[in-house]
Amino acid sequence: MIQLALEMQAARGGLTLTDIEQRFGVSRRTAIRMRDAVLAAFPNADEVPSNDRSKRWRLDGAGARALSPTTADELAALETAAALFQRENLPDQADLLRGIGSRLKASMAADLMRRVEPDLAALAEAEGLALRAGPRPAIPNSLFATLRTAIKSCRKLSFSYAGRVKGQTETRTVRPLGFLYGHRHYLVAAPDGDGPAGADGAIRFFSLPQISRPKLLEQGFERDPGFDLRQLVAHNFGVFEEPPQDICWKFSAEAAAIARQFEFHPGQTVETLADGSLLVRFRAGGLLEMAWHLMCWGDAVEVLAPDALKALLPAERPVWPALP
Template sequence: MRYSRLADLVRLAMQMQGRADGLSLDDIGQTFEVSRRTAERMRDAIRDAFPQTEEISEPGGRKRWRLPPGTAGRLADPTVDDIAALHRGAELARKSGDLVTATHLDTLSDRLRARLPGKTRARLEPDIAALLEADGVALRPGPRERIPAETLNTLREAILAGVWIDVDHRARASGLLSRNAHLGPLAMLLGEGRQYLVAFSAFAQDVRLFALAGFERIELTDDVFERPEDFDLSAWMQQSFGIWQEDVHDVVWRFTPEAAADARLYMFHPTQVMTDEPDGSLTVSFRAGGLREMCWHLFRWGQQVEILSPDTLRQTMNELNDAAKVKLPH
């Protein structure tokens, strides 16, 4: 039986043409979430459609397949949806303060748009505007930090080059300025609200967070920074709720039956376990630090959520509640 899903085959042809080292059967299976037998049928369908498909043999007998440049012809032309997706990404990057990424996405969009037929280009702008508005991107309100493009560019250059940086950084909480701090940059955490650099601190001999808005000077050095072999950004981030790195706690929340359906739609934490209770309520449990940030999130649920553990989270929530009370005039 031949594999017949045209959309998947077009996407596979694009990937086989776009990757210099081609794709293996394992790559096809993982990308399209299919069995090895189905991956073989997909590969065979591509070879039937494009006899010029190249087979690459690797040590150990493993094989990969690729299409020479230009093989897919007009199949490689971008669609309106492709251009709209780039615009959507650029708008989201702009609203999160990442103007550098937004500019790169705009440039890529312009390059792809130049490949479109004239009639398609003519209807492109209203289509994009409608898609952005439907997504809520164009109208999305909310505060964000403005990070200088020079800061983002310099940090990206350091991360890509794999070098240490010397910085002057002002701490957000205390306002104290640390001069000539020696950091090994690992990644940037961009998005709504505060934005941070994840970096190895030579002084602390550990990975720390540094607010991007706090950098007053950044200089690249010639010293190679070797990323810690045991450092995994995803695993490191899973220790926290949001961005705060603290001692990890066993956290348990219970949402009322009225809020359970809504809460079930949320990914509160990658390690979460959701349990439906007999009375219709929902229990959510996970392991993480960042108690204050948990409280900030829980405020939006009001009386619809109860903190079952840990006690320190309940205490922190009570303290923030007391601090937030405003004495109203008579």
């Protein structure tokens, strides 16, 4: 109930019953009871006028905030997330999270901070991050600031883009829409042109380490309100744009227990066979990135479909277990 009250207070446009259902994973009737409980506990909660047919409720004032003070676990989670960003060579994002942590600490009462500090120190010692082996992309901190400004203000952007062939550099003008983080980090953008950006499907991924000399342009652009970055990449295994195909992998009985711990794709289905092996099926593009990933499973995985993915894997692979 406290969490719901906090979210009703934070939501500028208020929360609908559907929002409560999705946020807390409850039925409609439970969402109604939760809303009624908050309305009864906080008389200053009221219905927010809206242009749609759904009713929305919001809690004004700071009454709910006092019921849920900042905890050591929350501060430690912020620091862990910042360390993850730092490890992935995203120091700008790490600094933003640490700034949030500092402001939270500064807003806490002195006696509460004295109680939290020992727990925070203990968690800082107890939680660590394993260093990921291998190279990381080198990205200047100033690049993120320029790209973020372009995305937030819907301004066109020009930059020099280095091709994979040494010495090839082109000047690109794009309408930036967002970022995609992974083994490599990308700017998601639409080529310069007419019409709302993101509406025509002409979306490109630009590797951030290959971008240099970014320049904000005076011209603005219209962003398609229906553009959804998550939907854009949902049919891909990685960032390579390919038509989706039906994928089927078979993990050996020895590797099945570990394979069940992974979500290889949001739309995957799994099936355990009589011999203990595991079938994983989903539909996506990006066969080359799938082949790169499957190599770490050694001979514990067999590609049943498609044939094009089978052809990308060598005949001889490391003997399981290949994962640490």
